[in-house]
Amino acid sequence: MKHIEKRFDAIVVGAGPAGATAAYQLAKMGYKTLLLERGRTPGSKSMFGGRVYIRPLKDIYEDFEKKAPIHRWVKKERISLVYDESATTIEYTSNKTTSFTTYLTQLSHWMANQAVEQGAILLTEIRVDRLYKEDGRYRGVVVEDEVVKSDVVIDAEGINRLLLEREGIVEKLSPDHVALGVKEVIKLEPDTINNLFGLDNNEGLSWILMGDVTDGIPGGAFIYTNRDSVSLGIVVLLGEAARRIDRHIYILVEELRNHPLLYKYFKDGRIMEYSTHLIPEDPSRLMPKKLYYDGLMIVGDAAGLLLNQGYTYRGVDFAAYSGYIAAKAYEKAHGNGGASEENLKIYQKMLEESFVMKMLRKFSSVSRLMKKERLFSTYPQLINLLASKLMHIEYDSYKLKEAFDEARKGRVGLIHIIKDLWEVSRKL
Amino acid sequence: MPLKIIVGIKWVPNTTSVNIDPKTGTLIREGIPSVVNPHDLTAVEMALKLKDRYGGTVTAISMAPPSALAGLEHVIGMGVDRGILASDRAFAGADTLATSYVLSKVIEKIGEYDLIIMGHETIDSSTAHIGAQVASWLRLPYVYYAVDIEYNEQDRSIIVRRMLENAYETYKVYLPAVVSIAMHTYEPRRVKVSNKLRAKTEDVIQVWTSKDLDIDINCAGLRGSPTVVSAIDFVPKVPRKNLVFKERDPKKAAKWLIDQLIQEGLLEL
Ligand SMILES: Cc1cc2nc3c(=O)[nH]c(=O)nc-3n(C[C@H](O)[C@H](O)[C@H](O)COP(=O)(O)OP(=O)(O)OC[C@H]3O[C@@H](n4cnc5c(N)ncnc54)[C@H](O)[C@@H]3O)c2cc1C
Numbered sequence: 001m002k003h004i005e006k007r008f009d010a011i012v013v014g015a016g017p018a019g020a021t022a023a024y025q026l027a028k029m030g031y032k033t034l035l036l037e038r039g040r041t042p043g044s045k046s047m048f049g050g051r052v053y054i055r056p057l058k059d060i061y062e063d064f065e066k067k068a069p070i071h072r073w074v075k076k077e078r079i080s081l082v083y084d085e086s087a088t089t090i091e092y093t094s095n096k097t098t099s100f101t102t103y104l105t106q107l108s109h110w111m112a113n114q115a116v117e118q119g120a121i122l123l124t125e126i127r128v129d130r131l132y133k134e135d136g137r138y139r140g141v142v143v144e145d146e147v148v149k150s151d152v153v154i155d156a157e158g159i160n161r162l163l164l165e166r167e168g169i170v171e172k173l174s175p176d177h178v179a180l181g182v183k184e185v186i187k188l189e190p191d192t193i194n195n196l197f198g199l200d201n202n203e204g205l206s207w208i209l210m211g212d213v214t215d216g217i218p219g220g221a222f223i224y225t226n227r228d229s230v231s232l233g234i235v236v237l238l239g240e241a242a243r244r245i246d247r248h249i250y251i252l253v254e255e256l257r258n259h260p261l262l263y264k265y266f267k268d269g270r271i272m273e274y275s276t277h278l279i280p281e282d283p284s285r286l287m288p289k290k291l292y293y294d295g296l297m298i299v300g301d302a303a304g305l306l307l308n309q310g311y312t313y314r315g316v317d318f319a320a321y322s323g324y325i326a327a328k329a330y331e332k333a334h335g336n337g338g339a340s341e342e343n344l345k346i347y348q349k350m351l352e353e354s355f356v357m358k359m360l361r362k363f364s365s366v367s368r369l370m371k372k373e374r375l376f377s378t379y380p381q382l383i384n385l386l387a388s389k390l391m392h393i394e395y396d397s398y399k400l401k402e403a404f405d406e407a408r409k410g411r412v413g414l415i416h417i418i419k420d421l422w423e424v425s426r427k428l
Numbered sequence: 429m430p431l432k433i434i435v436g437i438k439w440v441p442n443t444t445s446v447n448i449d450p451k452t453g454t455l456i457r458e459g460i461p462s463v464v465n466p467h468d469l470t471a472v473e474m475a476l477k478l479k480d481r482y483g484g485t486v487t488a489i490s491m492a493p494p495s496a497l498a499g500l501e502h503v504i505g506m507g508v509d510r511g512i513l514a515s516d517r518a519f520a521g522a523d524t525l526a527t528s529y530v531l532s533k534v535i536e537k538i539g540e541y542d543l544i545i546m547g548h549e550t551i552d553s554s555t556a557h558i559g560a561q562v563a564s565w566l567r568l569p570y571v572y573y574a575v576d577i578e579y580n581e582q583d584r585s586i587i588v589r590r591m592l593e594n595a596y597e598t599y600k601v602y603l604p605a606v607v608s609i610a611m612h613t614y615e616p617r618r619v620k621v622s623n624k625l626r627a628k629t630e631d632v633i634q635v636w637t638s639k640d641l642d643i644d645i646n647c648a649g650l651r652g653s654p655t656v657v658s659a660i661d662f663v664p665k666v667p668r669k670n671l672v673f674k675e676r677d678p679k680k681a682a683k684w685l686i687d688q689l690i691q692e693g694l695l696e697l
């Protein structure tokens with residue numbers, strides 16, 4: 001094993017939003033920082049749905065909204081319940097917005113560039129094989145037969161936590177604790193996108209679909225408009241998907257794209273990109289017992305810090321903010337004499353006090369809703385049947401109550417509906 | 429005496445995603461992420477193997493826009509000692525003649541060298557001109573399609589094996605010389621973290637402009653390029669049928685496929 005002479009204050013593993021932001025903040029505070037990424041460029045291995053909430057990022061990056069690679073501001077939100085060839089949709093439009101669409105690859109790249117501008121050293125195509133320990137403390141990383149040393153290591157390796165598994169800090173991922181995202185990016189001209197979705201330039205759409213879009217597997221589909229492309233994909237519970245699908249998983253997106261309701265949007269597009277990625281479904285179960293060790297802090301998806309609100313994910317802003325807090329925590333630890341376990345405890349404390357942990361606690365039971373089949377099959381069906389009774393008028397017309405009773409006949413009892421409604425309104 | 433090696437690397441758009449502008453017929457290079465021409469990584473690997481075996485230094489050179497610094501960092505990560513980027517607006521729009529002219533001027537300025545190694549060809553233009561032209565400018569012997577090089581220190585020569593369609597030729601060549609390595613001959617090694625750190629933190633890459641080189645500006649770039657692309661003809665599209673068998677039974681699928689092939693007259697039973 002060859003020890004590299006150059007020593008760093010901090011080594012950050014992974015240049016996703018969490019790692020890139022940690023490196024940015026560390027370098028900005030003057031620490032000698034090394035950011036390592038196994039992909040060809042920062043973010044080249046990342047994938048996400050498509051929308052980022054901006055508020056926390058503005059605290060971290062100056063002039064974020066002017067400089068970051070923002071595609072469109074989300075001003076139109078749609079949620080659809082799909083049954084067969086019909087959909088019932090709620091649409092919310094507003095000129096106010098707190099989120100934007102982008103490519104995660106571009107955003108991670110931008111964040112890593114900010115880190116480099118602040119003096120961090122970014123090396124790509126470097127895969128860390130394991131964390132390096134000296135006298136029981138984390139003191140660097142091992143890449144093939146070389147060791148690079150540092151005072152502190154920040155693990156931002158994302159959800160597939162091979163390094164942490166190796167250390168025995170987390171267990172192997174179980175298919176029932178993660179969901180699988182499968183996505184296509186479809187190229188369309190900006191004007192075409194504007195016309196198809198009723199948007200102005202720079203205006204974006206976020207569209208969540210539930211029901212008959214995932215072959216009945218708990219999960220949902222998403223559509224986000226980028227500047228000159230549309231991201232389209234599904235998220236399904238991995239365990240369920242493995243049990244129920246005997247075909248290649250891409251079929252699910254293919255079917256979504258060709259869905260009678262959606263076909264018209266994409267028929268003239270060209271598929272630019274296809275990708276799949278895991279996502280923590282039940283973050284609480286993925287969170288390591290603690291997020292700090294002697295010489296080590298864990299941030300972002302690796303720490304299970306992702307909020308699933310049911311109709312939206314907050315992964316990027318949470319990941320970035322945890323990286324930011326980790327950097328601040330290191331500054332405090334440094335001031336107190338170094339990155340010992342005792343001194344790094346402050347990271348967990350700061351995180352607990354921030355919106356990150358507060359929100360994660362508040363929404364901790366959302367993932368249990370995901371296990372409720374009825375929400376993904378019965379209710380979309382019920383609502384669409386109800387709508388069809390009210391809207392498809394021939395000779396007779398229905399009154400609401402009449403239509404409702406007929407729609408739910410033999411499907412679900414009134415008591416169940418009330419209980420489920422109550423449960424959803426409490427957990428979401 | 430250890431070997432002083434120079435390798436030429438070209439920074440090319442990743443052609444898996446290159447498009448051709450249907451109106452002008454030119455490559456659309458904009459916005460497409462670039463990479464080091466993959467066959468040049470094979471050349472770099474050959475150079476590093478020679479360095480491992482006989483000692484010496486490897487210098488990578490490239491004529492390209494500034495973004496190619498990332499390519500030089502990559503090969504330094506593999507173990508190349510230093511990089512030189514020839515970059516100047518005056519070099520833009522070059523055909524192969526103007527490219528090889530500037531590259532040979534770069535090599536002249538480096539001065540001390542035994543062996544110049546090039547890739548087989550590039551993935552974006554594939555003329556395979558540059559090796560031969562650089563050798564001509566510098567009046568050096570040139571061997572193309574090389575798969576193996578051995579160095580003889582005593583008389584400062586190399587034994588080069590060159591691949592032909594169904595035979596190998598072996599040449600003895602006195603140094604200095606130019607050699608192009610046949611594609612896919614070697615698997616390029618992975619980058620090392622220590623080497624990459626060196627690329628980022630030590631001054632191992634220099635950028636040379638036309639002012640740094642002893643060149644006639646009329647021979648570089650667009651002005652020095654006599655070649656004109658007069659037309660691009662597209663290979664006509666072969667009309668294809670697209671049939672999909674949708675059931676899952678493999679036996680039926682095989683039967684169906686065979687029937688289709690018979691119908692098309694491609695198979696006789
Ligand atoms: C289908 C899907 C849809 C989503 N939709 C949204 C959304 O709309 N909005 C939102 O905010 N969030 C969304 N998310 C979540 C969001 O993508 C993640 O929460 C976020 O990317 C986490 O950031 P991170 O930096 O922790 O990890 P990542 O972005 O995964 O980055 C980890 C990085 O570490 C690198 N790495 C890993 N191991 C090593 C190693 N050993 N050595 C070197 N480098 C290594 C990886 O290459 C990668 O670049 C979605 C996720 C998925 C899967």
Ligand SMILES: Cc1cc2nc3c(=O)[nH]c(=O)nc-3n(C[C@H](O)[C@H](O)[C@H](O)COP(=O)(O)OP(=O)(O)OC[C@H]3O[C@@H](n4cnc5c(N)ncnc54)[C@H](O)[C@@H]3O)c2cc1C
Pocket residue numbers: 435436437438439465467468471489490491492520521522523524525527528531545546547548549550552553554555556557558559655656657
């Ligand atoms: C008619 C014509 C017009 C052209 N017009 C333009 C233009 O307007 N703009 C433009 O950008 N390009 C243009 N090109 C492309 C450019 O001239 C060639 O790509 C370049 O000269 C190298 O030729 P090649 O790619 O075929 O390399 P090859 O001869 O196939 O390469 C052989 C080897 O030479 C080395 N090598 C090649 N190029 C370089 C380099 N730049 N630096 C270091 N080593 C190198 C590598 O080792 C490579 O493997 C034109 C080409 C032609 C034929």
